[in-house]
Amino acid sequence: MTGARLLVDTGAIERNTCLFAGLVPGELMAVVKADGYGAGAARVARAALASGATRLGVTSIAEALALRDAGVSAPILSWLNTVDADFGAAVMLDVELAVPGVAHLDAIGRAAQALGRRARVHLQVDCGMAREGCPRELWPQLLGFAAAARSRGEIEVVGVMGHLSSADEPFDQTNRRERDRFAHALRLARTAGFRAAVPHLAATAATLTQGAAHHGMVRVGAGLVGIDPTGTHRLDGALTLEAQIVDVREVGPGTPVGYGHGWLAERPTRLALVAAGYADGVPRALDPAAAVFLHGVRRRIVGRVSMDQIVVDLGGLDAAPGEYVTVFGPGLRGEPTVGEWAAWCGTIPNEIVTGIGPRVERVAQTSSTREAIGAAR
Numbered sequence: 001m002t003g004a005r006l007l008v009d010t011g012a013i014e015r016n017t018c019l020f021a022g023l024v025p026g027e028l029m030a031v032v033k034a035d036g037y038g039a040g041a042a043r044v045a046r047a048a049l050a051s052g053a054t055r056l057g058v059t060s061i062a063e064a065l066a067l068r069d070a071g072v073s074a075p076i077l078s079w080l081n082t083v084d085a086d087f088g089a090a091v092m093l094d095v096e097l098a099v100p101g102v103a104h105l106d107a108i109g110r111a112a113q114a115l116g117r118r119a120r121v122h123l124q125v126d127c128g129m130a131r132e133g134c135p136r137e138l139w140p141q142l143l144g145f146a147a148a149a150r151s152r153g154e155i156e157v158v159g160v161m162g163h164l165s166s167a168d169e170p171f172d173q174t175n176r177r178e179r180d181r182f183a184h185a186l187r188l189a190r191t192a193g194f195r196a197a198v199p200h201l202a203a204t205a206a207t208l209t210q211g212a213a214h215h216g217m218v219r220v221g222a223g224l225v226g227i228d229p230t231g232t233h234r235l236d237g238a239l240t241l242e243a244q245i246v247d248v249r250e251v252g253p254g255t256p257v258g259y260g261h262g263w264l265a266e267r268p269t270r271l272a273l274v275a276a277g278y279a280d281g282v283p284r285a286l287d288p289a290a291a292v293f294l295h296g297v298r299r300r301i302v303g304r305v306s307m308d309q310i311v312v313d314l315g316g317l318d319a320a321p322g323e324y325v326t327v328f329g330p331g332l333r334g335e336p337t338v339g340e341w342a343a344w345c346g347t348i349p350n351e352i353v354t355g356i357g358p359r360v361e362r363v364a365q366t367s368s369t370r371e372a373i374g375a376a377r
Contacts, residue, residue, distance in 0.1 A: 002243075002275050002276065002280060002308065002359050002360065003243055003244030003246065003274075003275030003276070004241065004242065004243040004244070004275060004276040004280045004281075004327075004359075004360045004361070005241075005242050005243075005324075005360060005361040005362070005363050006038065006039070006239060006240070006241050006242075006356055006360050006361070006362050006363065007239070007240040007241075007242065007329075007363050007365050008039045008040060008043060008044075008238060008239060008362055008363065008364050008365065009236070009237075009238045009239070009240070009330075009365055009366065009367055010043065010047045010238075010364055010365070010366060011236075011366045011367035012225075012226060012236035012237060012238035012330070012367060013039075013044055013047040013048060013051075013224050013225060013238050014047050014048075014050060014051040015051075015236050016223055016224050016225070016226060016235050016236055016238070017030065017047065017048045017051035017052050017053055017220075017224060018051050018052055019233075019235070020052070020207055020218070020220045020223060020224075021051070021052025021053070022052075023207060023208070023214075024207060024214045024217075024218050025214065026198075026214065026215065026216040026217050026218070027054045027055060027198065027216065027217040027218075028048075028052055028053045028054060028055075028217070028218060028220060029053065029054070029055040029056065029057045029077065029200065029217055029218065029219045029220070030044065030045060030048035030049065030053035030055070030056050030057070030220060030221075030224060031056070031057040031058070031203070031219050031220060031221030031224075032044045032045045032048070032056055032057070032058060032063075032067070032221070032224075033057065033058045033059040033063060033221065034059070034354040035354075036224075036225075037221060037222060037224070037225045037227075037239075037350070037353050037354055038225075038239065038281075038353040038354050038355075038356040039225055039238065039239060039353075039362065040362050040364070041058070041063065041066065041067060041070075042066075042067060042070035042071075042072060043362075043364055044224055044225070045067060045072050045074070046072070047224075048224055049072075049074055053074075053220075054074070054075070055074060055075045055076070055077065055217070056072070056074055056075065056076045056077070057076070057077045057078075057079065057219050057221070058076060058077070058078050058079075059078065059079065059080045060078060060080060060081060060085075061078050061081055061085050061086055061087070061089065061090045061095060061097075063078065064076045064078045064090065064093070064095040065089060065090075065093060065095070068093045068095070075094070075096060076094075076095050076096065077095075077096040077097070077098065077122060077159070078090060078095055078096070078097055078098065079097075079098035079122070079124065079132070079161070080098070080132060081097070081098075081104070083103050083104055083107050084107070085107075087107055087108045087111035087112075087119070088111040088114065088115060090111075090119075091108075091111055091112050091115055091117055091119045092115060092117075094120070096120040096121065096122060096158060096159070097119060097120070097121050097122070098121070098122045098123075098124045098132075098161060099121045099122065099123050099124060099134075099142070099146070099155075100124045100126075100132055100133050100134050101134050101138065101142060102138075102141065102142060102145050105121075105142065105145055105146060105149060105155070106145075108121060108154075108155065109149045109152070109154035109155060110154075112154045112155065113152070113153075113154050118153060118154065118155055118156045119154065119155045119156070120155075120156050120158045121146075121155050121156070121157055121158065121159075122157075122158060122159030122160065122161045122197075122200075123142060123143070123146060123157055123159070123160050123161070123189060123194070123197070124160075124161050124162070125139055125160070125161070125162045125181075125182065125185040126162070127162040127163060127164065127165075127178040127179075127181045127182050127185075127201070128165055128174070128177065128178045128181060129163060129165045131163075132163070133161075133162060133163065136181060136185065139185055139188060140188060143188060143189055143192040143194070144192070146192070146194070147192055147193055147194075150193075157189075157194045157196075157197045158196075158197060158198065159197050159198045159199070159200060159217075160185065160186055160189045160194065160197045160198070160199045160200075161199070161200050161201070162178070162181075162182040162185065162200075162201045163201070163203065164178050164179070164201065164202070164203070164205075164206050164210075164213065165178060166178075167202070167203060167205035167206040167209070167210065167213070167229070167230075168205045168229035168230055169230075170205070170209035170210060170230055170232070175206070175210060175213070179201065179210070179212055179213055182199075182201050182213075186199050186215075198215075198216040198217050199215040199216050199217070200215055200216065200217040200218060200219060201213045201215055202214055202215070202218040202219065203218070203219050203220065203221065204219075204220050204221060204222050204223035204227070204228070204229060205228075205229040205230050206218070207219075207220055207223070208223070208228060208230055208232055208233050209230050209232055222349070222350050222353075223235060224238070225237075225238040225239055225353060226238045226239070226330065226338075227338065227339075227349045227350060227353070229348070229349075229350075236330065236367075237329060237330030237331065237332075237337065237338065238330075239328075239329075239338065239353055240326060240328070240329035240330065240335075241276075241281065241326070241327040241328050241329070241356065241360070242324040242325065242326050242327065243274045243275050243276035243280070243292075243310075243324065243325055243327060244274070244275050244321075244322060244323065244324055244325075245272045245273065245274055245275075245319055245320065245321050245322065245323045245324075245325065246273045246274065246275050246309070246321060247272070247273040247321055248270055248271070248272050248273075248314070248319055248320065248321060249270070249271055249273075250268070250269075250270055251265050251268070251269060251270075251271055252265065252268050253265055253266060253267055253268060255271075256303075257271065257302050257303030257311050258302075258303025258304040258306065258311060259303070259304045259306065260304060262303060262304055263302040263303045265313075269313055269314065269315055269316075270313075270314040270315065270316070270317070270319075271302070271311050271312065271313060271314065272294075272299075272311070272312040272314050272319055272325070273309055273310075273311055274292070274309060274310050274311070274312055274325055275308065275309060276308075276309065276310060276327065276360075277305055277306045277307045277308040277309050277310060278305050278306070278307055279307045279308060279357050279359070280308070280356065280357040280359065280360050281352070281355045281356035281357050281360065282305050282310055282327065283305065283341075283345040283347075283352070283355070284304070284305045285345055285346070286301060286305060286344055286345060287343075287344040287345070288300070289344060290336075290341070290344045291336060292310075292312055292325040292326060292327050292335075292336070293325065293326040293327075293329070293333070293334065293335035293336060294312075294314075294317065294319060294323070294325045294326070295317060295318075295319070296333070296334065297317065297334075298334070298335075298336065299312050299313055299314055299315065299317060299325075300312070300313050301313075312325065327341075328340070328341050328352070338352050338353060
């Protein structure tokens with residue numbers, strides 16, 4: 001571990017989950033892919049399941065099996081796997097599988113047949129992203145093959161799923177077009193005999209802004225940790241990234257900092273060396289306005305971000321080795337937020353939180369514990 005830590009506020013995750021559960025009439029799937037958006041998949045899963053989520057979603061079978069190893073018994077859906085993935089392990093541990101085409105259906109069916117069990121699957125349609133999911137022109141074919149696999153006892157179709165390309169822009173007309181495409185695919189699935197399958201289309205953004213996309217279940221991931229891609233709701237930030245000061249030094253005017261000497265001190269100042277770099281989740285490409293929070297004020301990062309460290313211009317601020325600076329947090333004390341960091345890096349908050357490196361210690365806290373720590377600083 002380095003001198004960096006990610007504080008994970010499980011109370012905030014629970015409050016966000018309750019908010020989402022209250023928005024929808026059907027089920028809530030908590031998506032905990034990418035290690036729970038950097039916060040720890042099992043930790044986020046447990047908090048969400050205790051607060052209104054009924055199912056979990058992940059990308060790969062490996063992510064699903066890790067949750068099972070952690071003792072999580074709730075239904076889990078894995079929706080992105082290669083055709084030669086270990087479907088047998090998934091079937092054995094009751095992991096549900098997305099089916100984007102006939103090749104995947106055949107592979108899953110063979111694995112289930114070899115085990116003498118039925119695989120629980122979600123038929124997945126491409127609503128317009130040319131990405132995961134069955135192309136719409138091949139959807140009737142997939143339905144026919146799925147009906148045959150069901151009759152052979154290989155599968156049980158428990159869901160029909162799709163995804164929206166532009167849900168973070170609620171008024172984009174693409175949303176209506178893709179909702180209509182999903183509705184048509186769902187009608188075909190029901191006509192083919194899959195009436196009991198739970199339909200799900202909306203992720204975090206559409207759950208917040210598009211009631212017409214809710215159907216029987218929604219999938220919420222980034223929203224669990226407080227990220228609203230639409231900017232329409234105030235969610236509770238669940239993640240605070242902190243890093244320790246390693247050294248403090250006095251420098252004079254003209255002192256260069258870091259690789260390439262891209263920053264020169266304009267006046268006598270104090271510099272803090274902080275133990276977090278791009279290997280820990282501090283992006284190398286930063287706007288000059290990028291700052292950390294210390295002793296109630298923001299102080300700029302100067303010089304290039306290195307793999308393991310950054311340098312902060314303290315000005316006249318007193319600080320000592322061993323103290324923590326806040327890289328980002330909920331913003332309640334004036335610290336930079338994940339959204340601000342995303343803007344400084346020209347990206348989205350999801351990339352910031354999932355980019356936090358494995359050597360950063362994850363520390364679970366409740367809101368009251370976090371507030372007590374903040375008050376002590």
